[in-house]
Amino acid sequence: MSASIASIIDHSLLHPTLTDEDLGHGCAVAETYCVASVCVKPCDVARAAEFLAESDVAVGTVVGFPHGAHTTDTKVFEARQACVQGATELDMVVNVGRVLGQDWAYVQADIQAVTEVAHEMKALVKVIFENDFLPHDVYKIRLCEICRSLGVDFVKTSTGFGFVKQPGGHYAYEGATESDIRLMLENCGPDMRVKAAGGIRDYAAALHLRDLGVARIGATATATIVAEEQAALRDISSGTCNAFDQFQAIARGSPEQGTHDMATDLSTASELELVDDLVETGNEAVVPVYQEAVEAEAQEAAAEAKKPSVWRHGVDWPVFAWIAFLHVGALAAPFFFTWKAVGLFFGLWWLTGGIGICLGYHRLLTHGSFQTHPFMRRLIAVCGCLAGEGSPLMWVATHRKHHAFSDQEGDPHTPRDGGWWSHVLWLFPGNEEGGQDKLFSRYAPDLLKDPFMPFLHRTFLLWHWGLGFALFLTGWYFWNAYTGWSFVFWGIFLRLVVGLHATWLVNSATHMWGYRNYETSDDSRNLWWVAALTFGEGWHNNHHAFQRLARNGHRWWEFDPTFLTIRVMQAVGLAWKVVDRIPQFREKVARG
Structure with missing residues (x-):
């Protein structure tokens, strides 16, 4: 059959x-x-x-x-x-x-x-x-x-x-x-x-x-086609084709059935309307087929309406422990103050946050705003990994999902679910079994093709332990143990905490406060002080309006140091196919 x-x-x-x-x-x-x-x-x-x-x-x-x-x-x-x-x-x-x-x-x-x-x-x-x-x-x-x-x-x-x-x-x-x-x-x-x-x-x-x-x-007209098929098969098995022939006549509005035309067009009628019309015309043989479909869809809608708790899989304790560990360590930084450590803090913040996250994870890996050599792509991904915000796979997949459902049902971190939720709490719910694999395969299949990206995902924590050990040895060898510890607390703990909160402000603050250059279907805003903390990422409404652009600053005063870095890379041959043309402001069609 x-x-x-x-x-x-x-x-x-x-x-x-x-x-x-x-x-x-x-x-x-x-x-x-x-x-x-x-x-x-x-x-x-x-x-x-x-x-x-x-x-x-x-x-x-x-x-x-x-x-x-x-x-x-x-x-x-x-x-x-x-x-x-x-x-x-x-x-x-x-x-x-x-x-x-x-x-x-x-x-x-x-x-x-x-x-x-x-x-x-x-x-x-x-x-x-x-x-x-x-x-x-x-x-x-x-x-x-x-x-x-x-x-x-x-x-x-x-x-x-x-x-x-x-x-x-x-x-x-x-x-x-x-x-x-x-x-x-x-x-x-x-x-x-x-x-x-x-x-x-x-x-x-x-x-x-x-x-x-x-x-x-x-x-x-899928529902109609399948219903007719099931009616025909049932009639064949019972030795008669009368019901199917009658249904065909009804569907075409034949003279034998008067002027009734099944709500004008079966392809645009709902299943409930079809059931009512079939009963009115006396062709009840097909009604059970539609009723089954209606019941199935009602069950689906009921399941969707329940919206199971985001905490149904418990707490992601490794993520919670990682973030808590960093915050506790950051509290010790003032007790190990050295100017060398402060300089190290800013240098590593730019290297891992500016180059690794803003330029690498975001504009290169997520949106393909420019292209570079495979070696540079991997090196920049390592810098992003050292920002403590997750592996390239996790970061890119989550961010692409955010754009797919921005400030709607399905957005991982919309302020519409609460300001603190969008800032940090969204990180803590546990994942269903196999949930990460589904996320990666759906939203980052291009990254999965490079074996180095899954490798970074598996070894994420090791890079931080290695960097911390190297910083301590450097400070201790060239100066003393106190300097070594200052490098660890400022170059690892405090830097990561400041960088994390800066990125989280893009998820929370720039979807709540600021101004808009473009009408978009989400709540994205431009916020100057977030842009200052995130190397240009705070011009968030501009980004949501034109996601693939390598530049986030669209007005002369919207300073975007990440784009300037891309320009320097382009000048020395490390970046090409840079998507940098800003459409005229009136070219962007309102989507609100």
């Missing part, structure tokens, strides 16, 4: 009016019916990945949507960002204008760039042709040939938004036609598959496409 039709459905959640509530509901539908994937808007990738973390449903999104007119660099950035946030499938739209102009070199390079970054990030690539815009089969055949040569995973018929103006002035589209499907299947070769999308709203159409040989189906 064939698997359920749901197993090849990509449940589409791309309509521009979908809210966060709709997204959660759509993900629940996808999980209930065990579809192949959800295809969500790029802004929803991280949230969908959270919703579906415990399911087998893949998270997909679109690139260059809906008309493929983005530059190749933009598409590559979209693809990489989506993968970092949890997408494992990318539906990329070709540049339709370049296809119609037969600029095949551009089209091939465009597809190749996205395919390479997607495969590097272990994601599938589906290239959307938008067949309604292509008047001749020769375009579709050529696209199949290009995609096949580049190792693309799927070719796809339509975005579902490719409406063409008709002679009468109205707009319409055909979507997944049988002739196009057959043509694409004939030209995709043995290793590339076909995804049908556009206008697939019932089980009969989906079944026919599967029988033709498509491997995936893009649809919004």
Whole structure:
């Protein structure tokens, strides 16, 4: 017996009016019916990945949507960002204008760039042709040939938004036609598959496409399709197809059922509306299917609403002990004062906090604001490790998750959950078993590919013990034991405590106080005194508005020493591909 039709459905959640509530509901539908994937808007990738973390449903999104007119660099950035946030499938739209102009070199390079970054990030690539815009089969055949040569995973018929103006002035589209499907299947070769999308709203159409040989189906009417399938199977097993035929008639609003059209469109009706409509039309055979779905989704919503305590896994005692140990040690620093130790304090604070955290962990490893040599990348990561804020894997993954859910449900440290929570308390809840591995694989898969980064994670504490021992020996050998201890208490304990609180102020203070240059969807602010303590990181609203920029200071008086350091590195050949162009202030669209 064939698997359920749901197993090849990509449940589409791309309509521009979908809210966060709709997204959660759509993900629940996808999980209930065990579809192949959800295809969500790029802004929803991280949230969908959270919703579906415990399911087998893949998270997909679109690139260059809906008309493929983005530059190749933009598409590559979209693809990489989506993968970092949890997408494992990318539906990329070709540049339709370049296809119609037969600029095949551009089209091939465009597809190749996205395919390479997607495969590097272990994601599938589906290239959307938008067949309604292509008047001749020769375009579709050529696209199949290009995609096949580049190792693309799927070719796809339509975005579902490719409406063409008709002679009468109205707009319409055909979507997944049988002739196009057959043509694409004939030209995709043995290793590339076909995804049908556009206008697939019932089980009969989906079944026919599967029988033709498509491997995936893009649809919004997943609940309808699965319900029709289950009704048909039940009727076949009982020796009658009457109920299924009746359901099909209802779904199409046939004259036999009067003018009732199932709330105009099954693909936009809720499951509860469908149940009510089915009862009203006398077709109660299908009602149990929908009722089961509604009950399953209600249970999912109830579980979500419970919001289990963040302390359900207890306290992360190693983290608590580490931070407490540092604070106790910092209290001894005034009793071991030397000017040499003060100089050491500031030098190491800049090296580990300014270079290691601000320049390294944040702008280089998290956001890719510039590139450098692999050796420099690792050396800077060691400096960041010595700042005491966790390994590169932990820091980068947590920060990327913060950007994915900034000041929303899922943000690890939003002040909306309390000022002290955002400052330090968020560090102390324990992790579920395997929780760190999930966090790293979802938000820092690029760092996992470098064996040195997991090594730093495993040996995090050893670097601090080693540095402390080296500082003591240096002070004792060149001066005396008192100087050695002053180096330890000022160069390790006090430095780490001051650096930790400076970074924590970015999480707390700059989401509560200050001014805004840009309207963003979060509470980020620019705060001058935090910028002074964090080598430019306090210009936080600027950063949240344009996360990938290497510079956080956007006005002439917003001093950003970390960016100046990057400039020096660029001048001596240690940094390149620096993302430093500040868009005009009016170019940033309000997202509030």
